[in-house]
Amino acid sequence: xxxxxxxxxxxxxxxxxxxxxxxxxxxxxxxxxxxxxxxxxxxxxxxxxxxxxxxxxxxxxxxxxxxxxxxxxxxxxxxxxxxxxxxxxxxxxxxxxxxxxxxxxxxxxxxxxxxxxxxxxxxxxx
Amino acid sequence: xxxxxxxxxxxxxxxxxxxxxxxxxxxxxxxxxxxxxxxxxxxxxxxxxxxxxxxxxxxxxxxxxxxxxxxxxxxxxxxxxxxxxxxxxxxxxxxxxxxxxxxxxxxxxxxxxxxxxxxxxxxxxxxxxxxxxxxxxxxxxxxxxxxxxxxxxxxxxxxxxxxxxxxxxxxxxxxxxxxxxxxxxxxxxxxxxxxxxxxxxxxxxxxxxxxxxxxxxxxxxxxxxxxxxxxxxxxxxxxxxxxxxxxxxxxxxxxxxxxxxxxxxxxxxxxxxxxxxxxxxxxxxxxxxxxxxxxxxxxxxxxxxxxxxxxxxxxxxxxxxxxxxxxxxxxxxxxxxxxxxxxxxxxxxxxxxxxxxxxxxxx
Numbered sequence: 001x002x003x004x005x006x007x008x009x010x011x012x013x014x015x016x017x018x019x020x021x022x023x024x025x026x027x028x029x030x031x032x033x034x035x036x037x038x039x040x041x042x043x044x045x046x047x048x049x050x051x052x053x054x055x056x057x058x059x060x061x062x063x064x065x066x067x068x069x070x071x072x073x074x075x076x077x078x079x080x081x082x083x084x085x086x087x088x089x090x091x092x093x094x095x096x097x098x099x100x101x102x103x104x105x106x107x108x109x110x111x112x113x114x115x116x117x118x119x120x121x122x123x124x125x126x
Numbered sequence: 127x128x129x130x131x132x133x134x135x136x137x138x139x140x141x142x143x144x145x146x147x148x149x150x151x152x153x154x155x156x157x158x159x160x161x162x163x164x165x166x167x168x169x170x171x172x173x174x175x176x177x178x179x180x181x182x183x184x185x186x187x188x189x190x191x192x193x194x195x196x197x198x199x200x201x202x203x204x205x206x207x208x209x210x211x212x213x214x215x216x217x218x219x220x221x222x223x224x225x226x227x228x229x230x231x232x233x234x235x236x237x238x239x240x241x242x243x244x245x246x247x248x249x250x251x252x253x254x255x256x257x258x259x260x261x262x263x264x265x266x267x268x269x270x271x272x273x274x275x276x277x278x279x280x281x282x283x284x285x286x287x288x289x290x291x292x293x294x295x296x297x298x299x300x301x302x303x304x305x306x307x308x309x310x311x312x313x314x315x316x317x318x319x320x321x322x323x324x325x326x327x328x329x330x331x332x333x334x335x336x337x338x339x340x341x342x343x344x345x346x347x348x349x350x351x352x353x354x355x356x357x358x359x360x361x362x363x364x365x366x367x368x369x370x371x372x373x374x375x376x377x378x379x380x381x382x383x384x385x386x387x388x389x390x391x392x393x394x395x396x397x398x399x400x401x402x403x404x405x406x407x408x409x410x411x412x413x414x415x416x417x418x419x420x421x422x423x424x425x426x427x428x429x430x431x432x433x434x435x436x437x438x439x440x441x442x443x444x445x446x447x448x449x450x451x452x453x454x455x456x457x458x459x460x461x462x463x464x465x466x467x468x469x470x471x472x473x474x475x476x477x478x479x480x481x482x483x484x485x486x487x488x489x
Binding site for chain 1: 146157158161162163164356360422423424426445446453474
């Protein structure tokens with residue numbers, strides 16, 4: 001069974017988003033997603049300052065098997081991309097909810113978060 | 127309506143070992159166990175055990191068996207000595223590939239042929255359609271055999287723990303028949319699809335699980351791991367071995383695929399000879415190249431290759447090479463653009479330069 005932490009919001013495309021008190025958020029992919037991809041070899045991430053609409057492709061994850069697009073769970077602006085993934089893309093396999101966060105963003109409309117899946121809702125589609 | 131997927135005799139063992147199972151060529155096959163990169167490295171450094179029971183087998187026997195095979199295959203069949211095997215392509219009249227195969231010669235009049243899983247039924251029907259006046263029969267033995275591949279620098283030592291066959295005397299592309307892990311009637315051949323040393327085993331289907339369990343247990347202290355189709359693909363691509371449906375197909379001939387060495391024009395008439403000769407003499411319209419990328423993105427099958435802004439080809443296979451730690455692949459590129467212009471491949475809108483390799487990445 002894959003790990004689905006209770007304190008995150010999820011998309012049906014297997015991204016998670018964690019919102020901080022200051023209104024910023026970090027986005028990554030779930031344990032289920034990393035397991036399905038297998039050995040991750042590269043994470044293609046956007047530069048700071050780029051803006052994405054809800055459901056828009058913000059990057060891609062490459063594994064030995066396949067490339068998979070990353071979809072923005074909400075409309076947001078990128079504050080920072082996780083540079084650690086450049087040198088150690090396999091962090092995605094080891095720490096999908098921790099060290100392998102992908103982008104830190106400013107959420108455009110915090111009200112959008114309510115439309116995402118909660119942990120129970122996400123676990124139900126796995 | 128799609129056919130239900132077939133299972134190899136090792137299906138229960140795969141599940142027990144925690145394999146991720148995927149549909150492949152009509153079979154439920156393990157794509158990975160511990161992980162593709164880890165399994166790949168084990169084959170390069172110690173050894174890996176692959177279940178390749180999805181591969182098909184046909185027995186060709188009769189007074190004219192050798193002459194028949196010489197008529198339908200591109201390589202020279204009559205000169206194979208009993209106890210030896212040879213890689214060959216079987217072509218259509220237009221030079222396109224029906225399949226690539228390994229032909230094992232058991233005697234003057236008896237051969238066993240290894241077929242690709244996706245082509246097995248087509249191959250057998252094709253061969254039978256060409257029998258004509260030849261005194262020969264083509265027997266479908268796909269269900270009778272299981273196949274294992276034990277590959278890696280320690281493969282011979284590990285296999286030697288399970289058999290009394292004199293492995294050291296089996297030459298490359300040679301084989302012996304005998305007992306492995308108590309199972310009789312096993313064909314042990316020094317062949318492989320990884321670019322590392324090793325053997326392929328043809329086992330009576332009912333013995334396969336027993337042999338696989340014995341090898342895994344005997345090999346474990348030496349670093350033998352179960353390996354899946356994912357590692358098999360990255361290993362074969364590093365070694366520049368073609369995969370049917372990618373580097374060779376009904377539209378890509380052996381001449382285009384760089385397999386001209388398997389086409390023996392001097393042996394006389396065979397199916398596809400005239401078309402292949404025209405390609406060999408005039409130069410094919412497009413050829414398969416092996417490449418690496420100085421990038422982290424992988425160019426996948428179907429990605430477009432460009433010379434400047436001109437589309438000149440497409441990627442046939444692409445993966446991550448654990449040995450080079452960078453992406454590698456093959457592409458079909460139009461004649462005239464290979465080795466001259468700066469070639470790039472489009473990956474999600476990025477144009478990445480192709481670095482053409484003149485030799486396989488492992489030898």
